[in-house]
Amino acid sequence: MxxxxxxxxxxxxxxxxxxxxxxxxxxxxxxxxxxxxQQFIWPDHEKPNSQKSKELDVPTLDLGGFLSGHSGAVKExxxxxxxxxxxxxxxxxxxHGVDASLISDAQRYMDLFFELPLSKKxxxxxxxxxxxxxxxxFTGRFSSKLPWKETLSFHFSAEENSYNIVEEYFKKxxxxxxxxxxxxxxxxxxxxxxxxxxxxxxxxxLGVSRTHFKEFFKDNNSIMRLNYYPPCQKPxxxxxxxxxxxxxxxxxxxxxxxxxxxxxVENEWRSITPNSNAFVVNIGDTFMALSNGRYKSCLHRAVVxxxxxxxxxxxxxxxxxxxxxxxxxxxxxxxxxxVYPDFTWSTFLEFTQKHxxxxxxxxQAFSNWVQExxxxx
Numbered sequence: 001m002x003x004x005x006x007x008x009x010x011x012x013x014x015x016x017x018x019x020x021x022x023x024x025x026x027x028x029x030x031x032x033x034x035x036x037x038q039q040f041i042w043p044d045h046e047k048p049n050s051q052k053s054k055e056l057d058v059p060t061l062d063l064g065g066f067l068s069g070h071s072g073a074v075k076e077x078x079x080x081x082x083x084x085x086x087x088x089x090x091x092x093x094x095x096h097g098v099d100a101s102l103i104s105d106a107q108r109y110m111d112l113f114f115e116l117p118l119s120k121k122x123x124x125x126x127x128x129x130x131x132x133x134x135x136x137x138f139t140g141r142f143s144s145k146l147p148w149k150e151t152l153s154f155h156f157s158a159e160e161n162s163y164n165i166v167e168e169y170f171k172k173x174x175x176x177x178x179x180x181x182x183x184x185x186x187x188x189x190x191x192x193x194x195x196x197x198x199x200x201x202x203x204x205x206l207g208v209s210r211t212h213f214k215e216f217f218k219d220n221n222s223i224m225r226l227n228y229y230p231p232c233q234k235p236x237x238x239x240x241x242x243x244x245x246x247x248x249x250x251x252x253x254x255x256x257x258x259x260x261x262x263x264x265v266e267n268e269w270r271s272i273t274p275n276s277n278a279f280v281v282n283i284g285d286t287f288m289a290l291s292n293g294r295y296k297s298c299l300h301r302a303v304v305x306x307x308x309x310x311x312x313x314x315x316x317x318x319x320x321x322x323x324x325x326x327x328x329x330x331x332x333x334x335x336x337x338x339v340y341p342d343f344t345w346s347t348f349l350e351f352t353q354k355h356x357x358x359x360x361x362x363x364q365a366f367s368n369w370v371q372e373x374x375x376x377x
Contacts, residue, residue, distance in 0.1 A: 023037065023039060023139045024118070024136060024139060025136035025137035025139055025146070025150065026118045026136065027114070027136070027150055027228065027230035028117075028118070028230075030230065030232075031230040031231045031232065031233075031309075032233070033233060034233045034234065036232075036233075036234050036237060036238065039139075039143060039144055039145075039146045040137070040146045040148060040237070040238045041237045041238060042145050042237065042238055042239055042242070043145070046145070046239070046242070046243065047236060047237060047238075047239075048235070048236060048239060048262075048269075048303045049269070050236050052271075053262055053268075053269045053270055053271040054268070054270050054271070055270060055271050055272070055273055056088075056090070056263050056265060056270035056271060056272055058084070058090050058091055058092050058272055058280075059080045059081075059083065059084045059091045059092070060091070060092045060093075060094055060278065061077050061080055061081060061091055061092065061093045061094070061201075062077070062094055062095050063077070063093050063094070063095050063096050063097070063197065064094075064095035064097075065077070066197075066201060067095075067097060067197055074201075074204065077201055078201060078204045078205040079205075081201055081202065081205045082205040082206075085202070085205070085283055085291075085294075085295035085296060086294070086295065086296065087265075087296070088263060088265050088296060088298040089282050089283035089288075089295060089296040089297055089298040090263055090272065090280065090281070090282045090283075090298060090300075091280075091281055091282075092275065092278040092279065092280055092281070093194075093198070093278060093279050093281055094275075094277055094278045096194055096278075096279060097193075097194065098190045098191075098194060098279075099190070100277075102183075102186055102187055102190060103187075103254060103276075103313075105183050105187075106183055106184065106187045106254070106313055107254070107256055107311060107313065109179070109180050109183050109184070110226050110228065110311050110313075111311075112179075112180065113152060113177070113180060113226065114150055114152075114226075114228040114311075118136070120174075120176070121134050121136075121150070121152075122134060122136075123173055123174045124152060124173045124174070124177070126153070128141070129353055129354050130353065131153060131223060131349060131352075131353055132153045132154050132155055132169075132223065133152070133153060133154075134150070134151070134152050135150065135151045135152075135153070136150050137149060137150070142357065145239075145242055146238075147238075147239060147240055147241050147242055147302075148229060148230070148232050148238045148239065148240050148304050149227060149228060149229045149230075149240045149241060149302070149304075150227075150228045150230070151225055151226065151227055151228070152225070152226040153223055153224065153225040153226075154166060154169050154170075154184070154223070154224055155169070155221065155222070155223060155224075156188040156191075156192065156220075156221075156222045156223070156224050156315075157219075157220070157221050157222075158192050158217075158218065158219050158220045158221075158222075159219050159221075159320070164185060165185075166181055166184050166185040166188055166224070167181035167182055167185045168181070169181065170184070184224060187224070187313070187315075188222070188224050188315065191222075191224070191252050191315035191317075192220060192222065192315075192317075194252060194279070195217065195220070195222075195250055195252060195315070195317040196214050196217060196218060197214075198250065198252075198281060199213040199214045199216070199217050199250070199317075200213070200214045202287070202291075202295075206291060206294065206295070206330075206331065207330060208328050208330045208331065209328075209330075212328055213290070216290075216319060216323065217249070217317060217319060219320045220317055220318060220319060220320060221318055221319070221320050221321050221345070222248075222315060222316055222317050222318045223248065223315075223316040223318060224313075224314070224315050224316070225313075225314045225315075225316065226311070226313060226314075227240075227241075227302075227310075227311065227312045227313075227314060228309065228310075228311055229260060229302060229304050229309060229310040229311070230304075230309050231304070231305065231306055231307060231308060231309055232304045232305070232306055233306055234306075235303065235304045235305050235306050238304065239301055239302065239303060239304070240260060240301075240302035240303060240304045240310070241301055241302035242301060242359075243264065243299050243300070243301045243359065243360060244299070244300070244301070244358040244359050244360065244362070245284070245285055245297040245298065245299055245300075245358070245359070245360050245362055245363070246282065246284035246285065246297060246316065246358075247284060247285045247286065247348060247349070247352045247358055247362050247363070247366075248284040248285070248286055248316035248317060248318050249283075249284050249286040249287040249290070249316075249317045249318055249319065250281065250282070250283065250284060250287055250316075250317040251280075251281065251282045251284055251314055251315070251316055251317075252279050252280075252281055252314070252315045252317070253279060253280040253281070253282075253312055253313065253314050253315075254276075254279055254280075254312065254313040255272075255274035255275075255280065255310075255312050256274060256276075256310060256311045256312065257274055257276065258274065258305070258308050258309070258310035258311075259271055259273060259274060259310075260302045260303050260304065260305070260310045260312075261280065261300065261302055261312075262300060262301050262302070262303060263298055263299070263300045264298065264299040264300065264301075265298070269301070282297075282298065282300070283295050283296060283297050283298070284297050284316070284317075285297045285348075285362055285363040285366075286318070286319070286325055286345060286348065288363060289325050289327065289339070289340040289343075289363065290325060290326075290327055290328075291327065291331060292327035292331040292332055292336060292338060292339050292340075293339040293340070294331065294336075297363065299360045318345050318349075319345045320345070321344065321345050321346035321349075322344055322346065323344065323345060324342050324343070324344055325342065325343050325344065325345060325348070326342040327339075327340075340363065340367050341367055341370050341371055341374070343366070343370055347370070348366055351366050351369060352366075355369070356369075
């Protein structure tokens with residue numbers, strides 16, 4: 001069934017299941033529609049407030065001094081990151097060493113993909129149960145509370161024998177995407193390098209070996225995601241991304257000039273204003289487990305607007321898939337017993353893709369699932 005038929009003739013409850021598989025999120029069509037399909041309308045208690053959210057006071061880390069090894073800068077940066085991660089897990093980094101022209105190209109090349117006709121974007125269509133590929137909302141996976149967005153996700157590996165994994169992915173998908181592969185391969189390498197520096201800082205702030213987390217993630221198998229949020233004629237009814245905590249270890253986000261990111265702090269939603277010179281960094285569930293619960297993975301979401309599209313680049317740092325996620329001994333004692341069972345990232349990823357829709361309770365639900373499986377064996 002074509003999308004215009006769905007828009008003009010909303011499905012009844014009895015026919016919804018049949019039509020779910022044929023619902024398509026075509027941004028070029030839907031951004032002009034005022035009659036929103038029911039699947040994109042969120043419950044009243046989760047709908048965004050029509051009033052502008054207050055801005056979140058996010059600490060800004062100047063990485064220049066830290067990366068150069070200046071002792072005073074190292075202490076200041078570790079104190080700032082500790083305070084942020086204990087409270088809500090979000091902070092900004094500036095003077096990060098990533099080339100501004102590379103960031104600009106990574107933002108610009110998103111248009112070359114998302115402005116393509118839907119049929120061409122679908123050459124990279126994500127398969128059911130997989131974490132990578134093109135996704136037009138979550139149609140086909142969920143039947144309600146669908147996000148108002150398109151995404152393109154792909155794997156990155158820091159292992160030597162996978163040096164060109166991003167380029168190869170784009171080339172295999174379509175010859176038209178070869179140049180995108182080159183840009184995003186370079187961008188992912190820069191994000192991996194930056195994330196390892198941040199991991200070094202996190203180790204210092206937690207009082208473990210400076211190199212502990214850096215070594216843990218040096219051969220990371222991470223995920224890069226391009227997010228595109230088209231304009232929406234009824235932005236108060238839907239969300240670009242629903243409330244969730246990232247199941248990954250660390251997220252490094254670059255926003256364009258359009259606001260949309262909101263974090264749930266002190267029982268209210270607060271916005272983080274875009275800054276082209278800074279990356280927004282936040283702790284994910286996997287690192288919360290590695291820190292034995294000391295650092296927080298915080299609830300956040302994305303809102304949309306009726307005027308401008310919004311784009312963001314998200315690099316999700318993940319361990320090598322077979323690596324065991326376990327808090328270091330320095331963070332476990334009589335007063336701080338081990339909070340989460342040991343697990344591999346591949347098991348957690350499978351849980352989020354096949355068994356559970358990520359929200360604020362993902363890690364706890366996963367922990368329960370792991371323990372239940374263990375008790376049956």
